[in-house]
Amino acid sequence: MTTPTISRDRIKTIAQREAAAFLAARPKSKELAEQTEQHYLFGVPLHWMADWGTPVPLFVERAQGAHFTCVDGHSYSDFCLGDTGAMFGHSPAAVAAKLAEKSTEGYTAMLPTAAAAVAGKALTERFGLPFWQLATTATDANRFVVRWARAITQRKKILVFNGCYHGTIDDVFVDLDPNNPDAPPTTRASLLGQVYDLTQYSDVVEFNDIDAVRAKLVSKEFACVLTEPALTNCGMVMPADGFLKQLRDACNETDTLLVFDETHTISAGYAGYTGLCDFLPDMIVAGKAIAGGLPCAVYGMSAEVAAKMRAAKEAAPPGHSGIGTTLSGNMITMSLLATNLTEVATKEAFEQIIAQQSKLSDGLRAVIARYNLPWNVTQLGARSEFQFCPESPKNGKEAEAAMDAELEQAVHLYLLNRGVMITPFHNMTLVCPDTSDADIEKFLTAFESCVKELII
Ligand SMILES: Cc1ncc(COP(=O)(O)O)c(C=O)c1O
Structure with a gap:
């Protein structure tokens, strides 16, 4: 099986299409962004909040366990979990x-x-x-x-x-x-x-x-x-x-x-x-x-x-x-x-979240193998990272060389529009005690369909 090519044009087309879909489905986030633009530098309370690659910031309504809802009423399985702050779930x-x-x-x-x-x-x-x-x-x-x-x-x-x-x-x-x-x-x-x-x-x-x-x-x-x-x-x-x-x-x-x-x-x-x-x-x-x-x-x-x-x-x-x-x-x-x-943060909680992350990591690896992509997944207990290189990098230089901001943005937006959020910086996924098999299945289904579209 040959390694598929992912063209830059394809990445751009998907990112543009997903950005438009994101905006169309989130009128309230758009309206709030217009308000916050007037009072916050970069339109957000902390400038990193503008780094998600979304056309406007995603305004959150409430978060609980492994999930959150945005102001437009969409619900998300959260695999970013505040980039670790909510590793034991939102509001444990x-x-x-x-x-x-x-x-x-x-x-x-x-x-x-x-x-x-x-x-x-x-x-x-x-x-x-x-x-x-x-x-x-x-x-x-x-x-x-x-x-x-x-x-x-x-x-x-x-x-x-x-x-x-x-x-x-x-x-x-x-x-x-x-x-x-x-x-x-x-x-x-x-x-x-x-x-x-x-x-x-x-x-x-x-x-x-x-x-x-x-x-x-x-x-x-x-x-x-x-x-x-x-x-x-x-x-x-x-x-x-x-x-x-x-x-x-x-x-x-x-x-x-x-x-x-x-x-x-x-x-x-x-x-x-x-x-x-x-x-x-x-x-x-x-x-x-x-x-x-x-x-x-x-x-x-x-x-x-x-x-x-x-x-x-x-x-x-x-x-x-x-x-x-x-x-x-x-x-x-x-x-x-x-x-x-x-x-x-008990021993039992760790056992559970590590087991759930193993399911997610194995699932991601299976998708990557099915499409013969030169990507890999590294698991560290409850977190994992999929990287755009065939083997896990050995140092910072190799890790940075594997990064692809455009591809990341396209994948992240694709997942977000299908109710799955991962961290905006590189491809980190984290699970919490409330992350269910259904959340993982939702992630893997969206990931696979994203991969299919990318390699067409
Ligand atoms: C390894 C590590 N140490 C420290 C920090 C800083 O954490 P905080 O932003 O909460 O100060 C971070 C943030 O991402 C981190 O990844």
């Missing part, structure tokens, strides 16, 4: 009940509540790191972790992997030149208003290249290596066998801290990807879904790192640490964090 019942219960008991006092004790114990038991701090977003948690790492190691540099994303923390936006592996790293070209030379203290190598990691760390100038255990923001890149352990060893040998950002890779299981490893990182970051989708993030640390953090704080003159925000660990999110950890 126990979190919603706790939110209602606590809504009249105060929101923020800059003091702990009894829920802090419950959440702290639950985090330690789950991830295996003994000490924790709260932040409001995963971006902030990463920012704080990098500061702590620099403070306690007295080293200025950090090492990240090409194609990484850890939120809008500036320090990680350094890239390798895709056309020249020997060229020095550069500050990410798309950043707005960045005036510092980020390459001064941030360095970058390709994921899965342990020799490149070692060559950097040997200088003992690096405070930490900050990484997702599998890259999930440039498509998906899984760690090669043994790579993470080698990374752990390279960090140990050079007294460099190893930080796992589990914000997305928590999809791998109850204790994130860390739970699949036979070693612990020095620090862990998690956010987005950790308190059921409400603004909350956490970062954990080993006893050794915690002792150094205490010493650094005590040694510093009184005044601002540069770490923390007023609403971090507020009364409401502490309660929701405790509830989500103990009642929602």
Whole structure:
């Protein structure tokens, strides 16, 4: 069977047709877009909301479990799930009940509540790191972790992997030149208003290249290596066998801290990807879904790192640490964090969502095989990514080379018009405890019919 060709003209024709169909079926979204255009820059509260490739933003009415309804009354099976925030479903019942219960008991006092004790114990038991701090977003948690790492190691540099994303923390936006592996790293070209030379203290190598990691760390100038255990923001890149352990060893040998950002890779299981490893990182970051989708993030640390953090704080003159925000660990999110950890994000919930994602991933693979497309699907527990390359990429460069913005837009719009939503950036799919076999069937049917049309 020959590999089918997908012509650029065909992609454009489908995208245009689907955009027109989207608009025709959504007069209320169109009307609301006309209103918000007048008051919001880019017509939306956050400019990313305009990045979905739809002719006007899709205005949501309500969301529950694995589904949401738009203002025009269409219902959708949601496989984007707020790009992970709603990984345990929209408004998970126990979190919603706790939110209602606590809504009249105060929101923020800059003091702990009894829920802090419950959440702290639950985090330690789950991830295996003994000490924790709260932040409001995963971006902030990463920012704080990098500061702590620099403070306690007295080293200025950090090492990240090409194609990484850890939120809008500036320090990680350094890239390798895709056309020249020997060229020095550069500050990410798309950043707005960045005036510092980020390459001064941030360095970058390709994921899965342990020799490149070692060559950097040997200088003992690096405070930490900050990484997702599998890259999930440039498509998906899984760690090669043994790579993470080698990374752990390279960090140990050079007294460099190893930080796992589990914000997305928590999809791998109850204790994130860390739970699949036979070693612990020095620090862990998690956010987005950790308190059921409400603004909350956490970062954990080993006893050794915690002792150094205490010493650094005590040694510093009184005044601002540069770490923390007023609403971090507020009364409401502490309660929701405790509830989500103990009642929602349970081992059973993970078993269920991983099993459902396996059905989806297998189904997508079957469609791809039926039409002999040079695409592949990589599953990471409850999330997966289909990528426009025959094999799972080994690093950020390969993952980025497989991206095709036009094709993505056509596929995403096609799915959306058939009641299936996936993430707007690359081709990530995520399932939640409420995702049913019928949702998966709906996805696979729409995906197959999209593929058929593309290869005509
Ligand atoms: C791995 C990772 N870390 C951190 C973040 C930042 O999360 P937030 O935007 O909630 O700050 C993201 C966001 O996509 C992420 O993918």
